[in-house]
Each structure stands twice: as structure tokens, then as C-alpha cells.
Amino acid sequence: MKGTTPVFMISVCLAVIFILWGAIAPSHLESVSSNIQQFLQTRFGWFYLISASTFLLFTIYLAFSKYGNIKLGKDDDEPEYSTFSWFAMLFSAGMGIGLVFWGIAEPISHFYVPPFGDAQTPEAAENALRFAFFHWGLHPWGIYALIALALAYFKFRKNAPGTISATFYPLLGKHVNGPIGKTIDLIAVFATVFGVATSLGLGAIQINGGFSYLNNNIPNNFNVQMIIIIGVTILFMLSAISGLGRGIKWLSNINILLAILLMLFFLILGPTTFLLNLFTTTIGSYVEYLPKMSFRLAPFSDENSEWIQGWTIFYWAWWIAWSPFVGTFIARVSKGRTIRELIMGVLAVPTIFCALWFAIFGGTGIHVEMFGNGGIWEAMEHGNNTEIALFATLSHLPLSTIASVLSIVLISTFFITSADSATFVIGMQTTNGMLNPPLLIKIVWGIIQASAAAVLLWSGGLTALQTASIVSAFPFVIILIFMMFSLHKGLKQEGPTYPKKRKVF
Template identity: 80%
Template structure:
């Protein structure tokens, strides 16, 4: 345990105190966290929007700049993983459970309660898909890309430790090894624990909803969700033991295959032509409205403003909370790729896949509501039980039982890879950036994440999960802004050194 840094002990203490708070005073935790959430959403919504857009623009700038040919590693390093495995791992870590959970729930929610238009109308349907693309498209991957680029550049090209604080060497120098560096890493770990706990909670809720859909004798409540968390925790511990090259890689490949199979099932069992037309139209709308959506807060309409705070601001905070985890993991599997290749891969492919995903799943649900039997919104209890949306939609398709089982397996597999990847990443951040953290460290963090997810569900269900993301993301937002500055400075120093070498030669 000599490699363990003080960040481990600080972070584990804070996490355990939070878990004990939720276990013994859940109502107080829910009240305090909700108050913080409302304050941050109302007062700093503009800050989240501007930061997310700035990060995306900075990533695009790097891809097209003179730094695009810089390799994330030494000049002779080659990619460690195949392109398919690379996409599979970054996609499983970057979206995972949430993509399945919200695939139909979000478009149906926007269709019935849209901003800027009347519900249950063609305009509402277009808005629903456009904002689903927006929330899961370029902006989240832009956030991930910047932090992953910074980590990979300093780790593999500059031989720095694989910690968030190491990125700040151009700005802070040796101070990264003192209290300032430990504070940065502790904030990153704390944001990761509760960002991932949010997704684990979502996974437990949706698996419970699917099992209840298959068998009404299985109760839909906290006790069943706790059993699911315990069962999946055991499974991802097995994956942790097998390591990144086997467990995470294999499961990520399986995830992508299952996800594509389920998507193909929806495409050909549903209104195929309608879905393809909807994808084309919605993609064009997304591109057309992207600048406006990126900075829209609706200060003159409280109802629309509340909608943006409840959806867009929540998502931006969620992605920021996830960014130290996803960024570290993507950096770990991206050695040997150039900055240009990395940015195009991380931004373009997942965004297009996500757009197709929401068009097919969400489009099927909207088609049933507009032209079919309807009933999905009612089954969701008018937005209260979003975990039911996927399974309520499957009722209207052939072979629904088989598809439901595949969906539950996919959610469980995403659950395992998200938790597995997160334990690996938090292990790196609390062992001075070790590329292969000690097994006991990963197991400890796996148990902490599972406990955090259980406590959040106990203290307030889905609302508590969303609150945890927003609160934990706020301090890390400032760190992301400084990461852009430090990475740019590091790249400028790299350019100066390269120029001097050429002159000497």
C-alpha cells in the first residue's frame, strides 16, 4: 500500500461521512442537497452553459490547429487497442446506463412537456428529438475530450503521473505535489464517486422496472433495487479482478454488440421508414439550432427557464461530474493516437451513434403516441416513473419478452462496465496515477460507489441522484476551465521544444 496517496484517505473519509449521513439522516440529506441544487441551478445555470460550450469549442480548435498532429505518447507509440475496442470502451464508460435509461423516457417527456411549443404536436416531436440530440451529443463529448486530452498528453508524452493535478504543472509547477494538488485530486474523486453513483442508481431503478414488467410479483421499490446493487456489485468485482485488458474490454465489446442488436430490433420491428426520415430531419435540426440551444436560458419565461434548468443544466452538471472518471478512462485507452484523430473519434462517432439511437428508440415511442395505440406516457405515470418507458414501448412490438430480457442484460452489462471503469479510474487518482492500481484499492472504491448509490436511492430516489450530480459537479467546473489554460500552455511549450530540436538538427 506504499503507492497510496493522501488523496485516498481524504476522499474515502469524505465519502464514508456522506454515506453515513444518508444512512442515518436521509431526510436531512435530501433537504440540504435539494436546497444546494436549486441554488446552483438558478444562480449558476449560465455558468454551466458557457463552460460546456467553451470546452467543446476548445476541443474542436485543437483538432484543427497546428497541435492536431501531436501524438498522445512518444512519436513512435502505436495505439494499444483496436479502433472497435477503443470506441466500445469509451462509449460504454461515457454514456452506458444513462443512454438506455433515457432512450425513450427523454423524448417522450419532451414530446408531452416541451419547451417553446405545445405538447403532443409535430413541433413538439421535432423539439423532443432535437434536445435529446443536444443533451447527449457534442457537448458532453467535448467535456470528456478536453480532460482526456490533457491527461493523455501529460501522462504519455511528458511521463507525468496520471492524476488530474498533474495537468496543472505548466501553471502550478511543483505546487501540484502539495495541498493544492491534493485538493484538485480530492474534488475529482468526489465528483467521480457521486457522478457514477447516479448512473448506478439509474441502472438499479431500470433493472427493477424491467423485472417488475416481466413479473408483477417482483416489487418495484428500494429493497429490490438494493438487492440488484448488491448482485451487480459482486459481478463487477469479478470484472475488476480480471483487469482492463480482459474484463472491461470484453464487456465493452459485448455492450456495443447488444446495443446494436437492440437498436436493429427496434428499427425493423418498428416504423422503419418513419424512423430513418426522423433521424435525417432531426440531425439537420440539431445542427441548425445548435448555437441557439448552447446558450439559451429563457430569462423572460419562467416555465421554459425551469424546463432548461431541470433538463439541460442537470445534464451539463452530470457530464461535468462524470468527466474526471470518463476523461481518465478514455486517456488510459488512447495512448498512441494523435490529437486530431482523438478529437474526431471522441466527438463525431459517439454523437452520430447517439443521434441514431435516440431517433430509433425515442422515435418509436413518439410514433406509438402519435399514430398508434399510445399509453406510454400514462405507463410512465406522466413522467414520474421514467424507468418504465423502454418496457412500455416494447409492449407494442413483436417478441417483446425476448427484447425486454435483452434490454435488462444490456443495462446490467453497462452497469458492470461503468462501475468497473470507475473503480479503475478512482484507483488511479488515489495512487499517484498508477496505470494498474492495487486490487484492494479498486475493491474498496467499488464498495464505496455501491454504498453511495444505495444511500442516494434511500434518501430520495431519482431526484436525490440528480441532486448529487449537480452539487458534486460545481467545484470541478472551475478545474475544467483551468485545464484548458494549462493544456494550451503545455502544447505551446511542446511546440517550442520541437522547433528548437529541428533547428539543432
Template identity: 70%
Template sequence: MKKTTTVFKISVVLAIIFVLWGALAPHNLQTVTSSIQGFIQVKFGWFYLISATILLIFAIFLIFSKYGNIKLGKDDDEPEYSAISWFAMLFSAGMGIGLVFWGCAEPLSHFSDPPYGDPKTQDAAELALRYSFFHWGLHPWAIYAVIALALAYFKFRKGEPGLISATFRPILGEKVKGWLGKLIDILAVFATIFGVATSLGMGAVQINGGLSFISDSIPNSTNVQFLIILVVTVLFMLSAISGLGRGIKWLSNANIVFAVLLMLFLLFIGPTNFLLDFFTSQLGTYIENLPKMSLRLTPFSEKNSAWIQDWTIFYWAWWISWSPFVGTFIARISKGRTIREFVIGVLAVPTIFSALWFAVFGGAGIHLQIFSHVDLTGLIDKQGYEVALFSVLSHFPMSTLMIVLAILLITTFFITSADSATFVLGMQTTNGSLNPQLWIKVVWGIMQAAAASVLLFSGGLDALQTAAIIAAFPFAIILLFMIYSMMKAFKDEKPPKHLRR
């Protein structure tokens, strides 16, 4: 057995302490973390907004800058994947439990409780979709693009290990191998644990919501959600132990097929013209209002400030906590592309797909609410966000089949997310090894499941959101310094051989 790293030992010990705290004193965990979250949101909400906007501006700057021609690899390296395959994998990375969970729930929630103005009006409907585009569009993908770009650049062009700390060599030099580098990697591990635990917890809640929606005999309770997490964890462990790498790849491809089929079914069986018109018009207003939305805070309205903290600031924190996980995946598939190709692809493809997803699912829910007078928002208030998708699907033909397909989709996302995240955590805690030992992956699989379970036990969805916001705060600072580190490295670049004179 290879010697374990300091980052692995410290990270595991801290994770165990957190899990034990949540298991033995759940109310104390909820009280303490809620206090920390409240302090961060109230005192540093502006910091999350400015940080995410800086990351987006930096990504757009790279597209038009002279650095756009730099290869993520050596000058003569070619992309490992064709453009179509690469786009398909970006598309896969853009999908997840969160998109399925919030596809109907978020627009309907904003429709009944808009960021400003009167609820359940045409203006509220337009704001609902525009802000859903905003929360799942360019900003999150700029966050992912920056960290993925840094990892790919330093790994493939500079020959550094695939660690977050390695991206700081231009600033820290050999100190990246010291305590400061280890601290950066530990923070990345914890951001990943809580970001993924949030998604896994949401997945368990929604699977439970779907099963109880189909059958009254299945209660929508924390105990059932624990059982779902246990079953999926066992399935993941079996796949990891048996080494069914091809099976997980097949499952990932199946996710895409199921998701597209579900979306196309609703698009064509539902109010097609309304959905496509809604998508087109709100895509335009999203782009038009992007600068204003990016920095919108409401210091004179406590109610509107609470809305921004509950939605926008939570999302920015969640994306930041997810960024080491998604960034590592995107970096691995992007060798040989130029920075310009990379940034355009990572920003454009998932943003457009996410917008279409919300227009179809959220638009279908809003159409039912306005034109068919179905009180979906009332149902969500009573039963929770997790039933939104199933409630909308139940009003269309073949609803039972579609609900079963949706539950399968969430389950397969759950399994593949857990598998991918344990690989990333294993890599980050074994000096960037592309083949972390099986037992290390198993340890991180158990830790993720345990973290999701104790968060659900201590406070449900609110606790999941709290953990993501807290974990993301120090990592947001790391991302900003990552920009400085990359710019410092880019300025030392020599032009490609074919451009030299």
C-alpha cells in the same frame, strides 16, 4: 502493503461521512443537498451553459489549429490500436446505463412537456428529438475530449502521472504535488463517485422497473433496488477478486453486441422509414440550431427556466461529474494519435451513434404515441421514467425476449461501469498507479454502491441528480483552468522533426 496516499485517506473519510449522513439522517441529507442544488441551478445555471460551450469551442478550435499535429506521445509513437478498434472502444465508452435509461424516456418526456410551445404536437415531437441529440451530442463529448486530451497529453508526451492534478503543471509547477494538487484530485474523486453513483442508481431503478413490468409479483420499490445494488456489487467483487480481466473485457464487448442488436431489432421491426427520416431531419436541425440551443436561457419565463434547469443544466453537470471517469478511459486508449485525430474521433463517433439511438428508441415511442394513439406519456407519469423502454418494446413482436435482453444489457453495463469506475478511483488515489491494489478497488466499489443506495433512500432519482449537480460545480472550474494549462503547454511545443526546417 504499500503506504496509502493522503488523497485516498481524505477521500475515503469524506465518503464515509456522506454515506453515514445519508443512512442516519436521509431527510436531512435531502433537505440540505436540495437547498445547495437549488442555489447552484438558479444562481449559476448560466455558468454551466457557458462552461460547456467554451469546452466545445476549444475542442473544435484544436481541430483546425496548428496544435492539431501534436502527438499524444513522442513524435515517433504510433497508435496502439487500429482506427476500427479505437472507434469501437469510443463507441463502447459512449454507451452506458444512462443511454438505455433515457433512450425512450427523454424524447417522450419532451414530447409531453417540450422546452417551449404546445405539447404532443408535431413541433413538440421534433423538439423532443432535437433536444435529446443536444443533451447527448457534441457538448458532453467535448467535455470528455478536453479532460481526456489533457490526461493523455501530459501522461504520454510529458511523462506525468495519470492524475488530474498533473495536467496543471504548466500553471502550478511543483505545487501540483502540494495541497492544491491534492485538492484537485479529491474534487475529481468526488465528481467521479457521484457521477457514477447517479448511473448505478438509475440502473437499479430501471432493472427493478423491467422486472416488475414482466412480473406483477416483483414490486417496484426502494427495497428491491437496494437488493439489486447488493447483488450487482457482489458480482463485481467476485470479478475483481478473481482477476477476471478478460471476462470484464468480454462483458464490455457483449454490451456493444447486445446494444446494437436491440437497436437494429427495433429499427427494422418498427417503422423503419419513419425512424430514419426522423433521424436525418432532426440531425440537420440540431446542427442548424446548435449555437442558439447552447446558450438558451429564458429569464422572462419561469416555466421554461425550470425546464432548462431540470434537463440541460442537470445533464451538463452530470457529464462534468462523469468526465474524470470517461476521460481517463479515453486517454488510456489514445496514445500515439494526433490531437486532430483524437478530437474528431471523440466528438463525431459517439455523437452520431447517440443520435441514432435516440432516433430509434425515442422515435419508436413518439410514433406509437402519434400514429397508434398509445398513451405512453400517461403510463410514464404514473409508473416513472424507468418503464418507458419496456413499455415501448411491449408493443412490438418478440417483446418479452427484447425486454429480457434490455434488462441483461443494463445489468452488464452496471457491472462493467462499477468495475471501470473503481479502477479509475483507485488510480486517482494511488498517485496514478495503473495497477491499484485490489483492496483499494474493493473499498471504492463498496463506497460507490453505498453512495448510490443512500441517494436512492434519501430521495430517489431527484437525489441522484442533486448529487451530480453539486459535485460538478467545482470541477467545472477545474476544466476551464485545464484549457489554460494545455494552451500554455502547447505554445512551448516544438514542431515534429519531419516538419522542422
């Protein structure tokens, strides 16, 4: 097969072994992975928290440092995509399905099972939104910005291969082409496969939940979810055939427009003034408590500690597992932008959008529970069926059926975009950084991704998806730490650059 490399062959073989393991012995897979997850969460939660905050602080430092004007490409390169398309693509790849899945479910869950204090109080409602902002705000995008920046800098400015291992050249030199470099790339591939499989599984669960909520004759079970995965896999392969400039770009633009349309639906037909007041209040609370939340582990309370492990540590692991995929994709579409432009764009715009999203969606759900007829938490079966939260909330608004159909379409397009982008990225990582991987290789990875998502659902549903993210992310944290040092060393060797002075007429 054209473009195959040792990394491709080894990673495909290992992925197939994992899929066969899950298909033949799902209970054994669940048991082993759960034990590893429990060990990592309890023993290394501090490591995830410190690492994520360090990555965020490092990217902010670079944005305001003397290196901020360095262009990710040659000095005369211009951005390949418009600013709107750029934001749309990085946003669709970076959050996508997760926002729709957790937009209401997470704040409602925190409202009834808070990180501390009493449940179902105004304080619990404020904390619920603040922690949702925290989990989807600056920290995940700081992780994405770090890896995107390293990849774009070495690929487009230094003409290195577009692989994770290539970013280690300042530290490893020629050894990036040996066993160490291949191991780095293999770890990145597996983090990507399981990180994306988690989101694909969430998408299948929520699409199934939406259909079941709209039609009682459609069961909410693995068989229906498997049909959804197969159907969407066919669609994203058709998108992959059309390439980055067509399929992913246009789907990303559609995604962002549908997301804005759905958000406006909630804002206008929901408790508008309450939602805007809640957004403003929670933004201030998020900024005020950000340092404390960033390092909170609750060592004196087992109950609070379990909450942090189940939410914050899971999210940090999920974002880290996603980072080679999202970072590679952002790097690929960011050629011609400066370091400062990439960091500020990646940190600021998606963070504000995510905050608005949770304030509007989560705020509507909390308003229904506190001042309306309630019933969302019961429909979720006290947190066990989180995929129902969106549709249960919509039932309290006008035109709920139309909005539910729109939501299912949005989840499906996010599903297609994420899977399509992931096949593109894993194709790059397993073909020594080819900017346009062969179609057959993308199809192979598309099938593997879909199979991994199906196996994880089969072996344990949502819990198995979360476990896969946490386990696959751990070794990649170490890679990100050394990548940070390597990028800084590479920037120091180049030195700062300054924009050319424009003539004033």
C-alpha cells in the same frame, strides 16, 4: 495498504462520512443537497452553459490547429487497442446506462412537457428529438475530450503522474505536489463518485422496473434495487479482478454488440421509414439550432427556465461530474493516438451513435403515441416512473418479452462496465496515477460507489441522484477551465509536430 496516498485516505474518510450521513439521516441529506442544488441551478445555470460550450469549441480548435499531429505518447508509440475496442470502451464508459434509461423516456417527456410551444404536436415531436440530440451530442463529448486529452498528453508524452492535478504543471509548477494539487484530486474523486453513483442508481432503478414490468410479483421499490446493487457489485468486482485488458475490454465489446442488436430490433420491427426520415430531419435541425440551444436560458419565462434547469443544466452537470471518470478512462486507452485522432474520434462517432439511438428508440415511442395505441406516457405515470418507458414501448412490438430480457442484460452489462471502469479510474486518481491500481484499492472504491448509490436512492430516489450530480459538478467546472489554459500553455511550450513523410515507391 500498498499504493495508499493522502488523497486516498482523505477521500475514503469523507466518502464514508457522507454514506453514514445518508444512512442515518436521509431526510436531512436530501434537504441540504436539494437547497444547494436549487441555488446552483438558478444562480449559475449560465455558468454551466457557457463553460460547456467553451470546452467544446476549444477541443474543436485543437483538432484543426497546428497541434493536432502531436502524438499522445512518444513519437513511435502505437495504439494499444484496436479502433473497434477503443470506440466500444469509450462509449460504454461515456454513456452506457443513461442511453438505455433515457432513450425513450426523454423524448416522450419532451413531447408531453415541451421546452416551449404546445405539447403533443408535430413541432413538439421534432423539438423533443432535437433536444435529446443536443443533450447527448457534441457538448458532453467535448467535455470528455478536453480532460482525456489533457491527461493523456501529460501522462504519456510528458511522463507525469496520471492524476488530474498533474495536468496543471504548466500553471502551478511544483505546487501540483502540494495542498493545491491534493485539493484538485480530491474534488475530482468526489465528482467521479457521485457522477458514477447517479448512473448506478439509474441502472438499479431500470433493472427493477424491467423485472416488475415482466413479472407483477416483483415490486418496484428500494429493497429490490438494493439487492440489484449488491448483485451487480459482486459481478463488477469479479470483472475488476480480471483487469483492464480482459474484463472491461470484453464487456465493452459485448455492450456495443448488444446495443446495436437492440437498436436493429427497434429499427426493423418498428416504423423503419419513419425512423430514418426522423433521424435525417432531426440531424439537420440539430445542426441548424445548435448555437441557439447552447446558450438558451429563457430569462423571460419562468416555466421555460424551469424546464432548462431540470433538463439541460442537469445534463451539463452530470457530464461534468462524469468527466474525470470518463476522461481518465479514455486517456488510459488512447495512448499512441494523435490529438486530432482522439478529438475527432471522441466527438464524431459517439455523437452520431447517440443521435441514431434517440431517433430509433425515442422515435418509436413518439410514433406509438402519435399514430398507435399510445399508453407509454400513462405507463410512465406522467414522467414519474421514467424507467418504465423502454418496456412500455417494447410491449407494442413483436417478440417484446425476448427484447425486454435483452434490454435488462444490456443494462446489467453497462452497469458492470461503468462500475468496473470507475473503480479503475478512482484507483488511479488516489494512487498518484498508477496505471494498474492495487486490487484491494479498487475493491474499496467499488464498495463505496455502490454504497453511495444506495444511500442516494434511499434518501430521495431519482431526484437525489440528479441533485448529487449537480452539486458535485460545480467545483469541477472551475478545475476544467484552468485545465484548458494549462493544456494550451503546455502545447505552446512544445510547439507543433508534423508527421513524417512516407516514401513513395
